[in-house]
Structure formats: C-alpha cells, structure tokens
Amino acid sequence: MPDSSAAPDSPLASRPWLASYAEGVPTDIDVPDLSLPEMIASAVRRYRRNTALEFFGAETTYAELGEQIERVAGGLRRLGVHRGDRVALVLPNCPQHVVAFYAALRLGAIVVEHNPLYTARELRHQFEDHGARVAITWDKVADTVAAFPDDVRPEQIIAVDVTRALPLRTRLALQLPVRKARESRAALTARPESRRVRPWKELVTARPLSRRHPQPAPHDVALLQYTSGTTGSPKGAVLTHRNLLANAEQGRAWVPGLAPGREIFYGVLPFFHAYGMTLCLTFAMSIGARLVLFPKFDVDLVLSAAEKSPPTFLPAVPPIYDALVRAAGRRGADLSSVRFAISGAMNLPVATVARWEEATGGLLVEGYGMTESSPVALGNPIGPSRRPGTVGVPFPSTEMRVVDPDDPTVDVPPGEQGELLLRGPQVFQGYWNRPLETAETLLEGGWLRSGDLVTVAPDGFVTIVDRRKELIITGGFNVSPSEVEGVLVSHPDIADAAVVGLPRPAGGEDVVAAIVLREGAAASPDAVREFCRSHLAAYKVPKRIVVRDDLPRSLIGKVLRRVVREDLIAAR
Numbered sequence: 001m002p003d004s005s006a007a008p009d010s011p012l013a014s015r016p017w018l019a020s021y022a023e024g025v026p027t028d029i030d031v032p033d034l035s036l037p038e039m040i041a042s043a044v045r046r047y048r049r050n051t052a053l054e055f056f057g058a059e060t061t062y063a064e065l066g067e068q069i070e071r072v073a074g075g076l077r078r079l080g081v082h083r084g085d086r087v088a089l090v091l092p093n094c095p096q097h098v099v100a101f102y103a104a105l106r107l108g109a110i111v112v113e114h115n116p117l118y119t120a121r122e123l124r125h126q127f128e129d130h131g132a133r134v135a136i137t138w139d140k141v142a143d144t145v146a147a148f149p150d151d152v153r154p155e156q157i158i159a160v161d162v163t164r165a166l167p168l169r170t171r172l173a174l175q176l177p178v179r180k181a182r183e184s185r186a187a188l189t190a191r192p193e194s195r196r197v198r199p200w201k202e203l204v205t206a207r208p209l210s211r212r213h214p215q216p217a218p219h220d221v222a223l224l225q226y227t228s229g230t231t232g233s234p235k236g237a238v239l240t241h242r243n244l245l246a247n248a249e250q251g252r253a254w255v256p257g258l259a260p261g262r263e264i265f266y267g268v269l270p271f272f273h274a275y276g277m278t279l280c281l282t283f284a285m286s287i288g289a290r291l292v293l294f295p296k297f298d299v300d301l302v303l304s305a306a307e308k309s310p311p312t313f314l315p316a317v318p319p320i321y322d323a324l325v326r327a328a329g330r331r332g333a334d335l336s337s338v339r340f341a342i343s344g345a346m347n348l349p350v351a352t353v354a355r356w357e358e359a360t361g362g363l364l365v366e367g368y369g370m371t372e373s374s375p376v377a378l379g380n381p382i383g384p385s386r387r388p389g390t391v392g393v394p395f396p397s398t399e400m401r402v403v404d405p406d407d408p409t410v411d412v413p414p415g416e417q418g419e420l421l422l423r424g425p426q427v428f429q430g431y432w433n434r435p436l437e438t439a440e441t442l443l444e445g446g447w448l449r450s451g452d453l454v455t456v457a458p459d460g461f462v463t464i465v466d467r468r469k470e471l472i473i474t475g476g477f478n479v480s481p482s483e484v485e486g487v488l489v490s491h492p493d494i495a496d497a498a499v500v501g502l503p504r505p506a507g508g509e510d511v512v513a514a515i516v517l518r519e520g521a522a523a524s525p526d527a528v529r530e531f532c533r534s535h536l537a538a539y540k541v542p543k544r545i546v547v548r549d550d551l552p553r554s555l556i557g558k559v560l561r562r563v564v565r566e567d568l569i570a571a572r
Contacts, residue, residue, distance in 0.1 A: 015027070017393035018460075025256060026253055032249070035216045035241040036222055048061065053065060053098060053291050071208050072100060073103040075205075080155070085133040087133070088134070088136070090116050092138060092270070093294055096165060112223070113272040116141050127152050139189055142192040164201075221240055227274070238429040251283045255313075256382060257382075263289040263312050267280040268302060269317070269556055275315065292311065306333065314340070315343075317345050317558070345557075350389055365392065366380050368391035373424070378395065397424050397425055402416075402417075417453055419449065422450060430442055452467055466481060479511055497551075498559050500564055512545075513542040513545050514564050515548065529542060529545060
C-alpha cells in the first residue's frame with residue numbers, strides 16, 4: 001500500500017502507484033538517444049552468434065539478421081527509397097517481415113504496416129492515405145496491390161515467398177505431388193501474375209548499404225500504424241523512433257528478472273498490430289531474445305515449437321491463453337517454461353489468469369494501451385502487488401489523469417468515473433494528414449485522450465469501465481456494453497456475447513445482444529432476458545436477444561462490436 005505519510009512534494013504524493021511497482025522497477029526511464037536501426041545494430045554486435053529468429057525450426061542468427069537488413073536496405077536505396085518515403089509492409093509474421101521492417105527504417109523511410117488479409121478495398125483506402133513509394137507484400141497479395149489505379153499503386157512492388165524461409169526439408173515436402181502438399185503450398189504462397197512485381201530475392205542479394213549512409217534521428221517518424229483511434233474511421237498514427245524505443249525500454253524495465261540474450265519470445269500476435277509489433281519487433285530484439293515466429297496462431301504449431309524452443313515470454317490475448325491451457329492438458333504438454341505472460345487488447349478474465357498460472361507456474365498479468373501510445377501505457381506489476389481484474393498502473397515515466405469526458409480540461413474527483421488521459425514518451429505525434437482528428441485526441445500539454453472510461457483506486461490501479469464511444473444511450477440512461485456482456489456470459493448456457501445499441505426510429509437506442517450458446521445448450525431468448533432482469537436494472541436488459549453460431553473477431557481475438565451492430569442493422 002502507498003505510504004499515506006508521503007510529503008506533498010514526494011513522488012508518492014502525485015503518483016501513489018509507485019508503491020505498487022515490483023522490486024527493481026524504476027519510477028522513470030532514460031530513453032536512449034538512438035534510432036531503431038542503431039538499437040538493432042547494437043543487438044547484432046552483442047549477440048552475434050545467438051539465434052534471433054526461428055521459423056518452423058529454421059534459425060537466423062543476429063549476425064545473419066544484421067547482414068540481411070543491410071543488404072535489403074541497399075536494395076531499397078537502389079530502388080530510389082529516401083528518408084521520409086513510405087514503405088508499405090503487407091506481410092504475415094515471417095523472417096522477411098523483420099528484415100524489411102528494419103531495412104526501411106535504416107534508410108530513414110517510414111514503415112506502414114498492413115493486415116495481409118485485408119480486402120482490396122481496405123488496402124486501397126490506406127494506400128490512398130499514405131502514398132507509399134514501395135510495397136513489400138506477401139506474394140499472395142502482390143497482384144492485389146499491383147491492380148491499384150496508377151495514382152495509388154506504389155512505384156515498386158516486392159513479392160515475398162514466405163516458404164523460402166522454411167527449413168529445406170519442409171520446402172521439399174511442399175513440392176510433393178500429393179493433395180496435402182498442394183493445399184499447404186497454396187495456403188502459403190502464390191506466383192504473382194503482374195509484371196510490375198519484383199521478387200524479394202533482388203533485395204536480399206543486393207550489395208549492402210554503405211556504412212556512411214546517415215542514420216535516422218530519434219525524433220524522425222518511424223511508423224504509421226493504422227487505427228480507428230478514438231474518433232471514427234481508420235487513420236495513421238504517427239510514431240517516431242523515440243516513441244517506439246521508449247515503449248520497448250518501459251517494457252524492459254517493467255519485467256524484473258529478464259535475462260538479455262537468453263529469453264525466448266513467441267510471436268503469435270501479428271506484427272501489423274501495434275501490440276505484436278512492440279512486444280516482438282522492438283522489445284524482444286532490444287534484449288537479444290530468440291523470437292519464434294508464427295504466421296498465424298495455431299495451437300498445435302505453438303505446442304510443437306515449444307518442444308524444441310520452450311517459450312519464456314508470451315505476449316497474447318485471453319483466448320490464446322485459454323486455448324493453449326486446454327490443448328496442453330489434452331496432450332500432456334509442458335508450459336512451465338513461460339515465466340512471463342502479458343495480456344492486452346481485451347479484458348482478461350480472472351478465471352483465465354487462474355487457469356494459466358496453475359498450468360504454468362508463471363505469471364499472467366494484464367496491461368493496457370492503444371496504438372497512439374506505442375501501444376503500452378499501463379500494466380499490472382510483475383509480482384505480488386498485481387491486481388487481476390484491473391489493467392494495472394502507469395508505466396515508468398507515464399502520467400495519467402481522469403477527466404470529464406464532455407470537458408477534458410476538468411478533472412473528476414478521485415474515485416469517480418471519467419475518461420482516461422495519458423502522457424509519456426511513448427505518446428504519438430498525431431494522425432497522418434489529419435490535423436482536426438489530431439487536435440481532438442492530442443490535447444495541450446501532450447495529453448492523449450484514450451476514449452476509455454475508467455475508475456482509479458486510491459493506490460492508482462485502473463479499472464476500465466467501457467469505451468466512451470460504445471456507450472449505449474437508452475431512455476436518457478447510459479448503458480455499458482461490457483457490463484451487460486459480463487452478465488450474459490455468466491449464464492451457464494452462454495459461451496460468448498456482444499452487446500450493441502441499435503437506433504430507434506424515434507431517437508435513442510435499444511440494447512440488443514448477440515449470443516453464442518454452449519454446445520448442447522438450448523436457452524431461449526426469453527429465458528436469457530429473464531436471467532438478465534435478476535442482475536441488471538430494467539433499462540439495461542437487452543430488448544432483443546439474437547442467437548449466433550459465432551461472433552466476428554479481429555485477428556487477435558477481440559469481438560468486433562461494430563461488425564455485430566452492422567450485421568444486426570442489415571438483418572433488421
């Protein structure tokens with residue numbers, strides 16, 4: 001507990017959460033005056049012989065990684081890439097993704113990450129916005145990008161065949177004239193038809209970039225990460241080298257007991273998502289970890305990889321932890337190597353924490369962040385002071401305020417609900433070419449509006465109440481979707497739920513729930529509503545209950561309420 005006798009000018013007076021930090025965690029960090037390419041070059045020098053990347057058993061040392069980065073940087077330079085140019089990456093998790101990321105940054109270019117499973121329309125919207133000069137894409141997506149109109153299509157399109165990074169034996173097996181091999185090969189690679197596309201081999205075999213080529217500066221823009229943010233449609237969050245390096249340093253400081261050069265991180269989260277990008281592409285690399293790469297999350301692949309390279313650090317989301325525990329129990333697999341597990345992007349149930357820690361003996365803690373904060377800003381301490389059910393306390397060098405969501409200049413009284421504001425070295429610079437949205441989100445003094453409604457305990461632990469923009473307004477009352485969903489999933493027959501507001505013709509909204517029943521269950525909508533009435537005020541009880549086979553989720557497992565709402569409106 002915090003020291004109640006702290007002097008008014010002591011750190012505990014303004015930041016009571018410092019008393020809950022795990023032993024050895026500093027109150028503030030010094031952000032190195034480096035760019036990300038200088039950070040990876042330092043790791044290459046220190047851990048040359050160590051394995052940097054592992055992909056289906058194929059290993060790349062730090063020395064090999066450093067050489068490939070310099071060669072691809074040299075190849076991009078010869079294609080005309082200069083400081084400030086945008087280089088789009090449309091790739092799954094694979095060794096080429098890591099190389100391309102750092103090679104573009106080495107030139108002072110700006111990386112733009114994309115989901116390779118996006119539709120052509122979704123990709124085109126983002127390419128129209130950022131105007132990338134070069135795109136490095138999964139070969140299955142290359143023709144999609146090549147078909148963009150002349151004023152949108154990048155000047156150069158590089159196709160990556162991810163199978164080239166597989167072990168030789170696996171590559172040979174994919175060439176076998178049998179159905180299973182053909183299906184596996186088709187899922188991983190495709191030959192582009194467009195003549196505009198060049199092979200990755202041209203870059204990775206190019207002459208290395210001159211050592212005299214200037215490094216980017218720490219305050220240069222490193223990344224455009226697309227997000228819906230707090231105000232509507234997707235927009236590019238502008239993150240500098242310093243923003244990303246600061247968050248890596250904060251993560252490093254937050255986890256006592258890390259062994260640089262000896263940790264094994266599992267890259268099950270997509271790198272095109274801010275969470276997977278920071279925890280794996282920057283944080284893991286900064287400490288010389290072995291990064292085991294997975295193009296997508298697959299329980300069997302993860303457990304098989306764990307037999308060869310047992311993970312020690314696993315950033316993921318709750319559905320992944322639950323799936324691994326269940327599968328490990330069935331197979332008799334050992335997960336005890338995982339000392340640290342950090343969950344984000346969605347609420348972490350206390351029951352998931354209990355199951356994971358019983359199965360592994362390690363710690364599972366929840367953190368909180370957003371793309372605009374690089375992304376992590378809060379975390380539960382890695383130690384006995386952690387508090388399941390909360391998202392923890394601010395990271396080192398991070399400040400927070402809780403304000404009136406209708407007037408963010410006004411702080412709410414301690415303990416009352418309000419919108420969370422954040423400030424720290426990881427906070428972004430604004431949205432790409434969106435000055436109005438930037439002004440709405442990044443306030444005077446560098447404060448970032450989160451759009452999340454929270455309560456804060458006297459010792460600084462934060463509990464998320466809901467997203468402000470997802471609150472349902474019915475009959476003049478505000479309804480929290482998360483609160484109603486929590487009641488629904490406590491019903492013994494309900495496996496999952498999403499609650500949204502549907503507009504009424506006369507104004508306002510109706511509370512509507514989409515639910516997924518457990519296998520064999522047959523609860524009727526009327527029975528579910530009756531159950532809700534015993535737990536919720538009448539205005540919070542869903543007007544309609546719609547049974548679905550499943551709910552739409554993002555690639556990291558988060559239920560997409562927006563899509564549920566759109567589907568329900570269309571069906572109506």
